[in-house]
Amino acid sequence: MAEQHRIRSLSPLGEFDRLYHFNGGLKLAENRAVSLASPARSAGIPPQLVLPLQQHIGEAAKCLVQAGDRVHKGDMLAEPVGQVSVPLHAPTSGTISAIETRPVPHPSGLPAPCIVIDTDGKDTAGPMMPPVDYLQTDPASLCELIRRAGIVGLGGAGFPTQVKLARKHDIELLLINGAECEPWITCDERLMIDQAANIISGIRILQHILKPQHCVLAIEDNMPAARAAIRAVLENGDYGIRLVEVPAIYPTGGERQLIKVITNREVPSMGLPADIGIICQNVGTVAAVHQAINAGRPLLSRLVTVTGDGVREPGNLDVLIGTPVSHVIAAAGGYSSDIERLLIGGPMMGYAVGSDAVPVIKTTNCILAVTPQTMPSPRAALPCIRCGKCTEACPADLLPQQLYWFARSGNHDAAQDFGLFDCIECGCCAYVCPSHIPLVQYYRHAKTTIWAQEKQKQAADVARHRHEARLARLERIKQERTERLEKKKRAVSTQGSVGEDPRQAAIQAALERVKRKKEQAGFTPANTENLTDEQLQQIEAADRRRGSVHHPEDDKG
Ligand code: SF4
Ligand code: SF4
Incomplete structure (x- = not known):
């Protein structure tokens, strides 16, 4: 009730004909045309798929198969563990050749447990979920189907979709995010051009689940082809969906920044959009919801932008989850020359990987191969000159310079007090820093350290609670035994007094x-x-x- 009261106390949403601004942000070179020129194409079936068990925020899925098992397309390979978790499915048919630790796409560079499938090229499908008439299905059942389809946020965050949809709050606004996150990346725009009808169909399902008062599909004002494709579908019916164009200022595609631009509301620190009556979903996610509910197809592949001057044929490719990056690059014509770096994600928020053996996972939206000409190696960092440029650029209204000092000195309490976990790692601060300080790396390291410490503390708390519970149980048993003996003694003594011996x-x-x-x-x-x-x-x-x-x-x- 407190949440609903808070939502009602917010200023009402208008007709979305006025836009607002967030602090800072950058106008960057887009570099989009090169990958947007042609329709999406398939990357095909690689000889081997590598599927990390951890592909989303929350608990990793639990493996259900073993080496030697035959699997069909759509078979569940790993089941969810707990509420914030989703299953993992076989993207094609083949044989499980190993369950082992492999390199995975992660900023830490650490390997992780994976299921490896030697594919057979036949793409034989197992029994899929039956399609569902969503209008005749209750929201809870639809959420469960979305969970069983293994759908997570495809915009990059990877939060299990059903968890967002199952919130109890009254939802005022369902906001569909079609604004690309970064320069170079075009997979969302390509999807809107190629699959506008599927996206609208997926939005209709979410409207049925959430019953929002308003629904907005936001795209950037530099997406004329996507605008035309979406409008063409919306003109065919009264869907209650408002198409809104927002300025292409980085990082407008960030969830909090887009909400600010559309509604002038701010998501509370450490809070969620649902706390202010808003649910935000990426266009790729709603297309996946359409596939799951209307076609019974779990999440087996995703659209990935493969771009940069390091690949011969940039474009958007439909890639099976688990496909090695090397195979995707080959499907994009191969490397054009010696590349400087291979990034997973865009130039601002992406991270470099040391090998193209890592697989595409559910959250991989871009593979960026760049040469030294377009993206030279970072220059050596110099001391901070306290110029304040990072603060001006920060779209999260933080003090990046202060965060840097606290993160660098290991003063994690102070870093959290200054909003470390509100940092979206957009990289605007590092981009403008005249001292070339890799600020985001400091923030990521500090967050990882805090999470690790928190995990250790939770494990210690669990162990302590178990120990205390054991001591309490032993004490209770001892007490009960003492009471039983006392009772017997009293009975014997009473019998003696009345001559009953x-x-x-x-x-x-x-x-x-x-x-x-x-x-x-x-x-x-x-x-x-x-x-x-x-x-x-x-x-x-x-x-x-x-x-x-x-x-x-x-x-x-
Ligand atoms: S932009 Fe760089 S040099 Fe300037 S205050 Fe921020 S961290 Fe220091
Ligand atoms: S990386 Fe974090 S601190 Fe830097 S500008 Fe972005 S949100 Fe602000």
Whole structure:
């Protein structure tokens, strides 16, 4: 209720005919035309797919297969663990050749557990999910289907989509993000041009789930082809979707920045867009939702921009998840010359990988191969001159220079106080820094260290709770045993006081019998008068015999 109250206290949304600004940002050379020129094409089926179990924010999926297993396209290879997790499916048919640690696309450069499939080239499909009439299906069931399809945010963040959709808040605005994140990247625009109808279909499903008051599809004002394709679909019906063009200023495609531009609302520090009544989804994600619900197809591939002057035929390729980057580069005509760097992502937020053996994963939106001419190696960093240019450029309203000092000195508490986790790692600060300080690297390192410490602390907390629970259980058992013994002792003592001791009772019974016998012995029967001598002798003989008999009851005592 507190959240809903907070949403109601926000200023109402208008008709989205006015745009707002975020602080800083940069106008960068776009370098988009080279990859946007031709329609998307398939990268084909590589001989081997490498599928990391961790492909999204949250818990890694749990492997369900083993080496030697035959798999079909669409088979579930790994199941989700917990709520913030999704399954992993086989993108094509083949045989599991290994489950082992392999190089993966990650800024740390560390390898991670992967499922390796030797593909058979047949692309044989297993049983897929049946298509669903979403209008006849309740939102919770649709969210579960989206989860089973393994869909995560395809804009780069990789947050499991069903978790965002399952929020309990009232949603005022469903905001579909068609603004590209960075220069060079065109996969979202290409998708809008090639699959406008699928995107609108996916948005309709999310409208049915969330029942938002408003729905906006935001694109940048330098996307005329995407605008035309989306408008052509929207003109065919009354979908309740407003197409809004925003200025192409980097990083407008960032979730928080786009929300600011469209609504003038700011996502609270450490909060979520849902906290201010907004759900934001990438166009690629809604196209994947359409495929899952209307075609029963899990997330098996994604559109990747392959570009840079280091590749011969830049473009957007439909790539099976798990395809090695080397195969994708080959599908784009191969390397054009000696490349300076191979980046996963764009020039601002991307990270260099040391090998093209790493695979494409669900969050890979761009492979950028650059030569020294277009992207020279970073220059040596010089001391900070406190010029303040980084602060002017920061779209998150942070103080990058202060963050740098705190991150560098390991003062993580202060770095967090200054909004380290509100930093979106856009790189604007480092881009303008005259001292060429690799600021973002410091922020990433600080975040990774804090997360690792937090994980260690959580593990220690769990161990401590377990130990305390064990001690409490042992103490309870000891207490219960003591109480049982006390109870027994009290019972014995009570029995003794009322003469119920069985041994004493037996002695008492024996004494009673002896007494009765004595009394009986002194009793004279009424029919013993006028007996003959012979009868008296018989009685004496009988008494003698009786007296010589040993009665067993006499032994009791
Ligand atoms: S831009 Fe660079 S040199 Fe200038 S204040 Fe920021 S960190 Fe220091
Ligand atoms: S990388 Fe972080 S600190 Fe630097 S400009 Fe972007 S949001 Fe601000």
